[in-house]
Structure formats: C-alpha cells, structure tokens
Amino acid sequence: MIRSLSLAALSGLLLATAATAQPAGDRPMGPRGQGAEMLERxxxxxxxxxxxxxxxAGRAETFKKFDTTGTGKVTLAQFQQGLEKMREERRQEMAKRRFERMDADKDGxxxxxxxxxxxxxxxxRMDRDDDGTLSPGDRPHHRGHR
Known part of the structure; x- marks a missing residue:
C-alpha cells in the first residue's frame, strides 16, 4: 500500500535525507525550509x-547524483563532491530568490x-520588541517566532 505524506509529516523524513541537506541550523523547517524543498523536489x-x-524515486535520483561513475557505490570523495555541488546549487537559488525579492520594480x-x-x-523583523534597536532580547525563543 502506498502511503501519502503531508508537509507536516516531512520533518520526520528529513532524517532520512540528512545526507543531502545542509545542517538543520542553516535553514528553517516548515513551509520555507527543508520540508518545502523536499516537497518541491x-x-x-x-x-x-x-x-x-x-x-x-527521489532518493534513487539523489543517489545517482553522488554515484558519478555509475558503479552503484559512492566513495567518500564522491559524497563530499556531491554535497558541495548541492550546497552551491542551493546557495545560487537562494541568492536568486533574495535578488528577486529586493528588485521591487522587477527591472532586473x-x-x-x-x-x-x-x-x-x-x-x-529582527527587532522583535519594536524598540528600534537589536539586542539579545530580540532573539526568538523558538523557530517560527514572528
């Protein structure tokens, strides 16, 4: 029987995809973080x-990206290269999204x-207490705050 997973349930699957994700501290969970990226992919x-x-199918496709020689096995060097390539692709996509958000008049x-x-x-956004300064009190106590 094929089961379906909601976006909320994806957080549990992230453990299975940790090898292809940045450390959890680098990106938020939820609709704008790792779960959304996994859903999209x-x-x-x-x-x-x-x-x-x-x-x-997604996991198989990911493995192929690491198995650059097609042997069905991945060496440490291949794994490290694959992770770095995936991180660079993510950095480039994030830079593109940031640029597009800043370009208010969409003129490029x-x-x-x-x-x-x-x-x-x-x-x-960072000034959580709206006092016009950034201080230790502005740190969120948990993710998703504000």
Whole structure:
C-alpha cells in the first residue's frame, strides 16, 4: 500500500535525507525550509504530498547524483563532491530568490533604495520588541517566532 505524506509529516523524513541537506541550523523547517524543498523536489505529481513511490524515486535520483561513475557505490570523495555541488546549487537559488525579492520594480537591477528597503524590512523583523534597536532580547525563543 502506498502511503501519502503531508508537509507536516516531512520533518520526520528529513532524517532520512540528512545526507543531502545542509545542517538543520542553516535553514528553517516548515513551509520555507527543508520540508518545502523536499516537497518541491520529490512531489512529482504536484499534489502537495509525497507518496512512498515518489520518495523512493527521489532518493534513487539523489543517489545517482553522488554515484558519478555509475558503479552503484559512492566513495567518500564522491559524497563530499556531491554535497558541495548541492550546497552551491542551493546557495545560487537562494541568492536568486533574495535578488528577486529586493528588485521591487522587477527591472532586473537593485537600486540603493531597493537594497535599503530590504535591509529595513530585515531590521524590522529582527527587532522583535519594536524598540528600534537589536539586542539579545530580540532573539526568538523558538523557530517560527514572528
């Protein structure tokens, strides 16, 4: 029987995909973190769930990225190279998304004003007590705060 997994259940599967993910401290869990990335990669029929067949197919595809010689085995060097390549791809995608969010008028460039506006939004988000300063008291007590 093929089971379906909701986005909420994906967090448990992240342990199985830890080898291909950045450390948990680098990215948030949930709809904008590792679970969403896994959903995007593995949910091939785009129904918002990953069934067992999609999960197995995704893992097989991931293994192929590491097994660059096609031997069915992955050496430590191949594994390290594969992880670094995946991290670089993620960094590039994250940079693209950040750029697109800053480019308010969508003209393909970021002006000083757009850059400053993005910085202000970040400051405002980080200033959790809204006192106009960033201090240790502004640190969230748990992920997803504010």
């Amino acid at each position: 593995f949910d091939t029929n785009k129904d918002g769930k990953i069934d067992e067949a999609e999960f197995k 460039t970021i002006t000083q004003a757009e850059f400053d506006a993005a910085a202000q939004r970040m400051f405002d």
